[in-house]
Amino acid sequence: MHADAAAVGAVRIAHVALWTDDLDAAAAFWTQYFGACVGAPYHSRRRPGFVSRFVQLPGGGAGIELMAGPWVAPAAGGEQAGWDHIAVSLGDAQAVDRLAARCGTDGCLVSAPRTTGDGFYEAVVAMPGGARVEITS
Numbered sequence: 001m002h003a004d005a006a007a008v009g010a011v012r013i014a015h016v017a018l019w020t021d022d023l024d025a026a027a028a029f030w031t032q033y034f035g036a037c038v039g040a041p042y043h044s045r046r047r048p049g050f051v052s053r054f055v056q057l058p059g060g061g062a063g064i065e066l067m068a069g070p071w072v073a074p075a076a077g078g079e080q081a082g083w084d085h086i087a088v089s090l091g092d093a094q095a096v097d098r099l100a101a102r103c104g105t106d107g108c109l110v111s112a113p114r115t116t117g118d119g120f121y122e123a124v125v126a127m128p129g130g131a132r133v134e135i136t137s
Contacts, residue, residue: 015054015063016086018131021075023051023068025128029108030055030064033099033125034088038066057088075130085124087134093121096137100125 020026023041030036037056044050049071055064064086090096096113100123103109110124110132121137 013062015065016083017052017065017067018086018127019067019069019072020127020129020131021068021072022128023053023066026066026068026131027053027055029127030057030066033103034058036064085132085134087122087136089136091137093137096121096123096135099123099135 027038035058039054042052049069052067100113103125108126110126113123115121122134125133
């Protein structure tokens with residue numbers, strides 16, 4: 001640990017934020033596939049057009065802030081600099097298989113369940129707009 005880090009104390013991720021061009025579809029995704037509680041929309045008075053909603057997954061942990069505004073362009077697709085995905089642990093391989101099958105039927109499965117070279121069991125699904133979510137055991 002770096003000497004300055006000791007002065008900071010406990011550090012944890014409070015939330016991650018994700019721009020979306022369809023706030024309602026993104027909120028529905030987290031509710032439908034993960035049983036998340038999605039808060040009411042917040043409309044900024046200081047930044048006209050900005051709307052966000054907070055997502056809380058069952059079991060707690062870091063939240064997800066879904067953010068939208070008329071200036072947000074649809075995802076360009078492909079890999080680019082910046083955050084790539086969020087990983088959500090479902091607890092076991094069977095839960096990954098079940099959700100991957102459901103997402104496959106619904107057309108949002110990006111890659112089927114597999115054990116990665118570094119030993120993780122995961123699948124990848126896509127939110128509306130294309131943002132990727134790894135589901136892990």
